[in-house]
Amino acid sequence: MLLERNPKGKVHMERFFRTLCQHLKKATGSRGWFSISSRNMADIVYITVPVGFQYYKKVMKEIVEKSLRGVNVEFIEEPLAAAVGYQVIEKRDKVILIIDFGGSTLNSMIVRINIGGAHVVAKPERAQMLGGHDIDHWLAEDLAKKAGLPLEKGTSYRLLALAEGIKIDLSSPGAVKAYEEGKKFWWQRRGQLHFACANCHMDLAGKNFGGNQPLSAALGHTTAWPAQRLEWGRLETIHQRYKTCNSQVRAKPFKHGSEVYNNLQFYETYMSSGLPLTAPAMRN
Numbered sequence: 001m002l003l004e005r006n007p008k009g010k011v012h013m014e015r016f017f018r019t020l021c022q023h024l025k026k027a028t029g030s031r032g033w034f035s036i037s038s039r040n041m042a043d044i045v046y047i048t049v050p051v052g053f054q055y056y057k058k059v060m061k062e063i064v065e066k067s068l069r070g071v072n073v074e075f076i077e078e079p080l081a082a083a084v085g086y087q088v089i090e091k092r093d094k095v096i097l098i099i100d101f102g103g104s105t106l107n108s109m110i111v112r113i114n115i116g117g118a119h120v121v122a123k124p125e126r127a128q129m130l131g132g133h134d135i136d137h138w139l140a141e142d143l144a145k146k147a148g149l150p151l152e153k154g155t156s157y158r159l160l161a162l163a164e165g166i167k168i169d170l171s172s173p174g175a176v177k178a179y180e181e182g183k184k185f186w187w188q189r190r191g192q193l194h195f196a197c198a199n200c201h202m203d204l205a206g207k208n209f210g211g212n213q214p215l216s217a218a219l220g221h222t223t224a225w226p227a228q229r230l231e232w233g234r235l236e237t238i239h240q241r242y243k244t245c246n247s248q249v250r251a252k253p254f255k256h257g258s259e260v261y262n263n264l265q266f267y268e269t270y271m272s273s274g275l276p277l278t279a280p281a282m283r284n
Contacts, residue, residue, distance in 0.1 A: 003056055003104055003129070014063050021067050044072045048081045050105040052126030078102060078127075079109035080118060095121060104131040132167065139163035166270065175266075182267025185260060191251030197264075200245070222269040224281035236283065238265055 002009030225238035
């Protein structure tokens, strides 16, 4: 909000910084060198800012100086702070491109950097207003569409919180790899019948394909399993279901708990994000 010069943004930022100072004071005590009440708590306080947002810098300076009287305030642009934070500084001289994708802005900067310091070679006049919050809204819209929910003008906080959780889960390299491998398995044909998961549970969903009940739709698989199998008189895990599916298309099934089935379950779980948990479902 503050980046967009919304007056409420300044109010919220002042409240946040005041609360932050109170927590720091409580955590460090009144006698420590980091005491908020001490005039010598630090020589300089550095605040990271996106590239080119002068109004944001001006307001932040006013807020910090009001809360921390007598302390010098300096600003460091976010891409440069990211370079230091990720320890890209080395003894040898090098030129690097830094791309910093934050919560609200996309920053970029070319820097010549070494152990002696950092020098900005080039940067845009202003960072792009594109960040993690935009990803949250895109994911929330996708979830609403998949669940058949109306796309209202204002996305609900609950849906945005769920979208943010998915974004965080998919941010680690391991999660992305699992998602992509699961997606590949889902769409890949296999077995003598040359069927993919998508053929039965998307193309033929709701139709009877020779079994004792219609084929289930893909959306909601992981929210309904484990399922109670009436003919077995016990629960069936989703990995057992995967093995049966593979066998039915005359493909070699994988082991229960295998990486292949874990990845497939991860992909299906993402597809069903936002749906209520209905397990255990009842299956013939």
